[in-house]
Amino acid sequence: MxxxxxxxxxxxxxxxxxxxxxxxxxxxxxxxxxxxxxxxxxxxxxxxxxxxxxxxxxxxxxxxxxxxxxxxxxxxxxxxxxxxxxxxxxxxxxxxxxxxxxxxxxxxxxxxxxxxxxxxxxxxxxxxxxxxxxxxxxxxxxxxxxxxxxxxxxxxxxxxxxxxxxxxxxxxxxxxxxxxxxxxxxxxxxxxxxxxxxxxxxxxxxxxxxxxxxxxxxxxxxxxxxxxxxxxxxxxxxxxSEKAAIASEKAIPFLTCFKYRQTWSFIVGKFLTDSVWWFFLFWAPSYFSNQFDAPATSGLGQALIFTLYLIVTVLSIFGGYLPKLFVERKGMNPYSGRMLSMLIFAFFPIAALLAQPLGMSTNSPWWPAVLIGLAGAGHQAWSANLFSTIGDMFPKSTIATITGIGAMAGGLGSMIIQKVAGNLFTFAENAGASFSFLGFEGKPAGYFIMFCFCGIAYLVAWAFMKILVPRYKAIEY
Structure with missing residues (x-):
């Protein structure tokens, strides 16, 4: 062959x-x-x-x-x-x-x-x-x-x-x-x-x-x-035969999708968390350059970004294994297993709250690189399970529609966070010492504000998802 x-x-x-x-x-x-x-x-x-x-x-x-x-x-x-x-x-x-x-x-x-x-x-x-x-x-x-x-x-x-x-x-x-x-x-x-x-x-x-x-x-x-x-x-x-079954399955109309709590649960999950990943992707090189004089052209700057994504790559591999463990060994239904896994992964980004304090207090950029890497790994594991919840709750004929709606929500959240971050950093830099937040002044204060949002976004998203869909309920249409 x-x-x-x-x-x-x-x-x-x-x-x-x-x-x-x-x-x-x-x-x-x-x-x-x-x-x-x-x-x-x-x-x-x-x-x-x-x-x-x-x-x-x-x-x-x-x-x-x-x-x-x-x-x-x-x-x-x-x-x-x-x-x-x-x-x-x-x-x-x-x-x-x-x-x-x-x-x-x-x-x-x-x-x-x-x-x-x-x-x-x-x-x-x-x-x-x-x-x-x-x-x-x-x-x-x-x-x-x-x-x-x-x-x-x-x-x-x-x-x-x-x-x-x-x-x-x-x-x-x-x-x-x-x-x-x-x-x-x-x-x-x-x-x-x-x-x-x-x-x-x-x-x-x-x-x-x-x-x-x-x-x-x-x-x-x-x-x-x-x-x-x-x-x-x-x-x-x-x-x-599967395609024939899907074809015979009644698809949920686009606008009707918004009547279900399950749709809004996915929207909230994507809106609040996709923005975190895009923020770190676009702003991490600038952060290391501004705060630690480690530009991307320097050996240190390259090593920091490489280390950050290496942590993300290695740790995120386990994102799909944890819910399988809960389902096979604990006897949980797939949705409950995924939600418990997502709660665990939602704690990973809290590491971002320590990135600025530890980095600035020790004057070492390695703390932020490692901690942001942990937050990024948490995101990737969270995201893999978040996408899987669609198949748990929606008929196959509607999965692509809900995925598209979620992608739009994630894109909207990312657009907002990028715009907010850019304006905040410019304002904080111009304001200097007159702008402060929890012991940081000027642009470092702006970065810490953004890290605080990134750190808690997943727990907030999980809480809203749990309120909207407290227990597993598949949609029948």
């Missing part, structure tokens, strides 16, 4: 890795390169990251339909082509800012502009709009990665192998997060921040070349022999 399916799985892994790398270039070049060149404030950065969050969430609602409509091969090519183009376009924002702003002759002159002047304001405003355009294109393309990858696993793997195949390509997100601080800052230092966007973005075009020649449907692929084809299609009869 040939094993072509695993070669395609490796392509999915690479695509997901590139997806995450492209997403992180901005956060790893913001503080040292982009912020001083374009005279941005944290409020400007917050606007850009919040826009990406909400547009990505909206696009996720339609990405799956788009891939189904275009077909796997064309749909995936278009998705990665669009996001790679958007990633590379960031590099042109400097030149475009010069062209659209009077009185500037070259990009080299941008840093020399007097801070606070009218021309500095014009530069920051123009560049923000240009980056918004690029981030929007990036968000639209990146939203297609996971729907397309999941569709490929369904085409090329029998049921018993799909979870394993999915775990392999999904590991690309962790690998991308780990590789980003080791690759992107050195590229920016050696070749300029523009080339870091181009080089990382171009990886997607390289991937497209391999995808074009390697992918065909299993039945049409010259690399798949009959034995592998039989192995792939071993579940066809069972899947056909």
């Amino acid at each position: 040939t094993n072509w399916r695993w070669w395609l799985c490796s392509l999915l892994f690479v695509a997901t890795t590139v997806n995450y790398l492209d997403r992180q270039v901005l956060s790893l070049t913001y503080e040292e390169f982009i912020k001083p060149e374009f005279h941005w404030t944290d409020a400007n950065y917050g606007t850009i990251t919040s826009f990406f969050s909400i547009l990505y969430a909206i696009a996720c609602l339609f990405a799956g339909k788009f891939v189904d409509w275009m077909g796997t091969k064309k749909g995936y090519l278009i998705a990665i082509g669009v996001w790679s183009l958007g990633a590379c376009m960031h590099a042109g924002c400097g030149i475009a800012t010069v062209l659209f702003t009077d009185g500037i002759e070259s990009t080299a002159a941008l840093k020399g502009i007097e801070a606070g002047s009218n021309i500095a304001l014009a530069v920051s405003t123009t560049s923000v709009y240009l980056f918004l355009l690029c981030r929007g294109i990036l968000a639209l393309g990146e939203s297609g990665n996971f729907p397309a990858a999941i569709k490929v696993t369904a085409e090329y793997f029998p049921k018993k192998d799909r979870a394993f195949a999915t775990s392999i390509f999904n590991a690309g997100a962790s690998v991308g997060a780990l590789a980003a601080p080791l690759l992107i800052p050195p590229l920016a230092v050696k070749f300029g921040w523009e080339m870091s966007f181009i080089i990382i973005g171009a990886l997607g075009f390289v991937w497209m070349f391999f995808w074009t020649f390697m992918y065909d449907k299993p039945e049409n692929s010259k690399h798949v022999n009959q034995a592998e084809l039989d192995y792939i299609h071993q579940d066809d009869e069972q899947e056909a």
Whole structure:
């Protein structure tokens, strides 16, 4: 039997890795390169990251339909082509800012502009709009990665192998997060921040070349022999009967979904907690640079970000094991087992409350790196179980609808938290010692406020979910 399916799985892994790398270039070049060149404030950065969050969430609602409509091969090519183009376009924002702003002759002159002047304001405003355009294109393309990858696993793997195949390509997100601080800052230092966007973005075009020649449907692929084809299609009869059962199952209309407490429970869980993950993703490099003089271009800064995501990657693996333990050994129903697991994981982010006090009191950034890593691991474990609650309570015909509603809620929460964080950091920095919170002054006070929210968000979310759905109750429609 040939094993072509695993070669395609490796392509999915690479695509997901590139997806995450492209997403992180901005956060790893913001503080040292982009912020001083374009005279941005944290409020400007917050606007850009919040826009990406909400547009990505909206696009996720339609990405799956788009891939189904275009077909796997064309749909995936278009998705990665669009996001790679958007990633590379960031590099042109400097030149475009010069062209659209009077009185500037070259990009080299941008840093020399007097801070606070009218021309500095014009530069920051123009560049923000240009980056918004690029981030929007990036968000639209990146939203297609996971729907397309999941569709490929369904085409090329029998049921018993799909979870394993999915775990392999999904590991690309962790690998991308780990590789980003080791690759992107050195590229920016050696070749300029523009080339870091181009080089990382171009990886997607390289991937497209391999995808074009390697992918065909299993039945049409010259690399798949009959034995592998039989192995792939071993579940066809069972899947056909399941699809018939789902088709006969009455789907809950979109607006009717909002009448159920179970829907609002999922909405609250996503709204309050997705924002925490996106906050740490976009602001951690800036935090280490501002508070501990550990920029992303330094060896220390790279080690801190790498350590943070290494902790997230290793510990989050156990997120799916705990509810299984409660169900198999304690005899709990799946929903109750998941909710108990989520309560346990909700305590992990409390570690973020100690990140600022321990980091500042010891003047060591390693405390925040480890503690934020624990909070991130808690989020990933929480999120895996939160998604599983949909299947516990809703009919299969409505799972995709509820997932989309939750993605929108998570995107809205992320948009709000990014905007709030950016404005808060700018205000706190300008206010200086006149702004204080629990013993911290100025910008450190702003960071501590955000860490406090991140620390308690999961327990608050769990409490609301428990109030809305106190015990397991499947929806019958």
